[in-house]
Amino acid sequence: MSQLVQVTRVAGRPIPLRGNDIDTDRIIPARYLVAVTFDGLGEASFRDERFDAQGNLKGHVMDDPRYRAKGTRVAVVNKNFGCGSSREHAPQALLRWGIKALVGESFADIFFGNCVALGMPCVTTGSDEIARLLAAVEADPTQDLVVDLTAQTAVYGPLTIAVAMPAGIRNQFLAGTWDATRVLLDAAPQIKATAARLPYLTGFAG
Amino acid sequence: MPKTLLDKVWEAHTVADLPSGQTQLFVGLHLVHEVTSPQAFQMLRELGLPVLFADRTVATVDHIIPTHSEVRPFADAQAETMMSEIERNCREFGITLYDRASGHQGIVHVIGPEMGLTQPGMTIACGDSHTSTHGAFGSIAFGIGTSQVRDVLASQCLAIEKPRIRRIEVNGALPAGVYAKDVILHIIRTLGVKGGVGYAYEYAGSTIDAMTMEERMTVCNMSIEGGARCGYVNPDQTTVDYLRGRALAPQGDAFARAAAWWRDIASDADAPYDAVTRLDGTALTPVVTWGINPGQAIGVGERIPAVEAFTADERDVVEDAYAYMDWKAGAPIAGTRIDVAFIGSCTNGRISDLREAARVAKLGRVRSHVKAIVVPGSQDVARQAESEGLPEVFRAAGFEWRLPGCSMCLAMNPDKLSGRQVCASSSNRNFKGRQGSPSGRTLLMSPAMVAAAAIQGAVTDVRALLGGAR
Numbered sequence: 001m002s003q004l005v006q007v008t009r010v011a012g013r014p015i016p017l018r019g020n021d022i023d024t025d026r027i028i029p030a031r032y033l034v035a036v037t038f039d040g041l042g043e044a045s046f047r048d049e050r051f052d053a054q055g056n057l058k059g060h061v062m063d064d065p066r067y068r069a070k071g072t073r074v075a076v077v078n079k080n081f082g083c084g085s086s087r088e089h090a091p092q093a094l095l096r097w098g099i100k101a102l103v104g105e106s107f108a109d110i111f112f113g114n115c116v117a118l119g120m121p122c123v124t125t126g127s128d129e130i131a132r133l134l135a136a137v138e139a140d141p142t143q144d145l146v147v148d149l150t151a152q153t154a155v156y157g158p159l160t161i162a163v164a165m166p167a168g169i170r171n172q173f174l175a176g177t178w179d180a181t182r183v184l185l186d187a188a189p190q191i192k193a194t195a196a197r198l199p200y201l202t203g204f205a206g
Numbered sequence: 207m208p209k210t211l212l213d214k215v216w217e218a219h220t221v222a223d224l225p226s227g228q229t230q231l232f233v234g235l236h237l238v239h240e241v242t243s244p245q246a247f248q249m250l251r252e253l254g255l256p257v258l259f260a261d262r263t264v265a266t267v268d269h270i271i272p273t274h275s276e277v278r279p280f281a282d283a284q285a286e287t288m289m290s291e292i293e294r295n296c297r298e299f300g301i302t303l304y305d306r307a308s309g310h311q312g313i314v315h316v317i318g319p320e321m322g323l324t325q326p327g328m329t330i331a332c333g334d335s336h337t338s339t340h341g342a343f344g345s346i347a348f349g350i351g352t353s354q355v356r357d358v359l360a361s362q363c364l365a366i367e368k369p370r371i372r373r374i375e376v377n378g379a380l381p382a383g384v385y386a387k388d389v390i391l392h393i394i395r396t397l398g399v400k401g402g403v404g405y406a407y408e409y410a411g412s413t414i415d416a417m418t419m420e421e422r423m424t425v426c427n428m429s430i431e432g433g434a435r436c437g438y439v440n441p442d443q444t445t446v447d448y449l450r451g452r453a454l455a456p457q458g459d460a461f462a463r464a465a466a467w468w469r470d471i472a473s474d475a476d477a478p479y480d481a482v483t484r485l486d487g488t489a490l491t492p493v494v495t496w497g498i499n500p501g502q503a504i505g506v507g508e509r510i511p512a513v514e515a516f517t518a519d520e521r522d523v524v525e526d527a528y529a530y531m532d533w534k535a536g537a538p539i540a541g542t543r544i545d546v547a548f549i550g551s552c553t554n555g556r557i558s559d560l561r562e563a564a565r566v567a568k569l570g571r572v573r574s575h576v577k578a579i580v581v582p583g584s585q586d587v588a589r590q591a592e593s594e595g596l597p598e599v600f601r602a603a604g605f606e607w608r609l610p611g612c613s614m615c616l617a618m619n620p621d622k623l624s625g626r627q628v629c630a631s632s633s634n635r636n637f638k639g640r641q642g643s644p645s646g647r648t649l650l651m652s653p654a655m656v657a658a659a660a661i662q663g664a665v666t667d668v669r670a671l672l673g674g675a676r
Binding site: 018019020021023025026029030031033034035036037038048053079080083084085086087088089091092106108109110113114117118127166167168169171172177180181183184185187188190191194195197198199200201203204205 | 218219220221222224225226227228230232234241242244245248253255258259262269270282284285287288291325327328333334335348349350351352353354356357360361362363364365366367369399400403404430431433435456460463464467499519520522523526616617618635637638639640642644645
């Protein structure tokens with residue numbers, strides 16, 4: 001089994017990814033899913049938003065020299081980020097590009113769950129707070145944006161905003177139990193017992 | 207206390223309440239395809255774990271498979287690698303694979319129901335967001351990511367939060383030329399693409415009750431496009447009749463016992479809901495998407511809405527859609543010239559979809575500037591269509607008849623748009639770049655509307671064509 005890795009705090013340079021309803025086809029176009037590993041997905045993040053048909057940069061924020069810092073990154077997003085296809089390749093691509101946490105107004109359900117499974121916290125806050133945070137990081141992207149799951153805050157320079165995450169999920173990050181496989185297998189006897197009482201697994205024997 | 211189907215199925219499959227507040231939920235049927243599973247099998251190998259319930263795990267190939275050729279190895283070496291990988295994984299872990307040699311290959315959300323694998327009261331998971339399709343049978347079915355595919359392979363369980371529930375009642379008889387696809391596009395248009403986040407949708411009302419199972423599948427399929435991870439219809443006589451005699455459904459005396467349990471699992475008459483929406487089915491018209499998400503849709507007789515018609519919150523996406531699709535507010539959508547017509551997908555690639563499209567195809571010929579393809583959802587659908595002479599109807603009208611697969615819905619196989627082509631499509635997503643060209647444009651509509659657009663060369667109200675045929 002994998003080792004427990006606690007996620008209490010993520011600090012990194014901010015990357016503002018503005019827009020509502022950014023779907024996972026946009027985050028990672030389908031042609032990059034024709035592969036049997038997640039390797040190399042990082043540079044394909046938002047590929048068609050970043051490059052034109054000739055391979056020239058279109059001026060996407062991810063290629064803006066002001067946001068080209070190396071190392072851990074924290075994304076700031078708007079509403080319903082990660083909607084559409086269930087492809088885990090989307091958070092895998094962002095993770096490989098360096099994004100290890102996201103702060104947003106809201107996240108699509110499947111995307112949120114995929115991020116939990118990868119140890120990438122997605123925290124939410126209000127529209128006004130996101131607007132302030134986006135304005136602050138765009139005015140000066142040279143600080144670290146700190147997502148603190150213990151304090152439930154996102155801190156950027158003098159700006160401190162309260163962020164939320166469902167309590168149980170937050171506890172999984174804090175305890176290092178976000179990788180569910182081990183937790184699920186711990187209940188092996190109960191799994192067998194549940195299966196044994198499902199009529200469709202017992203031939204509707206009554 | 208009265209309960210919804212969601213409550214009953216959730217209770218029956220709860221293994222444990224996790225400290226996280228999530229449920230450890232048993233997955234009754236795990237469907238697997240070639241795109242979202244290889245990394246999960248690799249993780250399993252690294253953990254040294256077997257597949258816990260290999261007999262509740264079923265695989266097929268649909269996303270990357272070419273629809274113009276059966277020849278192996280595939281021309282695309284990476285697609286061939288993925289095909290070989292799922293063959294190896296299924297062999298190694300003891301999982302049934304419905305490949306082309308089996309005669310039952312097809313889109314995972316088409317073959318599950320048609321083989322009788324999908325049944326009421328089950329929990330069903332698959333690494334594909336359109337798993338919501340199976341909710342048509344009164345199962346709780348949803349898409350998962352690859353790490354969760356690993357979890358289900360290893361433990362047959364998921365750590366998941368129980369959603370809230372919204373009942374969506376559609377009442378009244380649908381007018382001629384208005385289909386299940388129009389119903390779900392109208393629902394998404396009404397509640398928005400974020401409306402279902404955190405919710406399961408229960409579809410009900412006389413319009414839904416009158417639908418065939420295939421129509422209900424079309425509705426449930428697009429629940430995720432409204433943000434709802436799953437959507438379902440309560441099982442009834444239509445459900446029972448559909449399942450009777452299917453190869454993998456209960457047989458003999460067990461079928462009667464199964465049918466009794468299926469009916470019991472339906473929502474109680476006075477069950478509580480977190481929200482209720484009521485819509486008038488008699489007022490619906492054919493719906494076409496004009497934008498870059500499935501909620502940006504209008505009736506075929508309407509015009510591209512002005513930005514002022516939207517809330518401040520939606521306006522950026524609307525402006526983005528105008529620019530990407532090259533629209534001006536106020537332009538009619540009818541008459542929009544198309545380059546490609548695609549009939550198929552897990553939304554609309556079943557036999558009834560092909561019959562409706564063929565009925566329209568008989569009325570004309572595909573315009574010379576249009577490339578039109580028909581892709582059956584499975585080998586079983588293809589055989590049925592062949593027995594009814596549908597391929598000949600389509601070919602005579604100028605459509606290409608292809609082999610089963612996901613095809614042009616999602617651009618992971620050779621069927622793709624090029625440049626700024628406009629595609630009338632019976633699929634489920636009009637996202638930017640979805641159909642394989644980073645600047646390609648998708649107009650979602652019913653299969654009959656796609657066939658009408660193909661023979662007129664432009665978006666057309668299929669009711670006018672069908673009216674003329676009577």
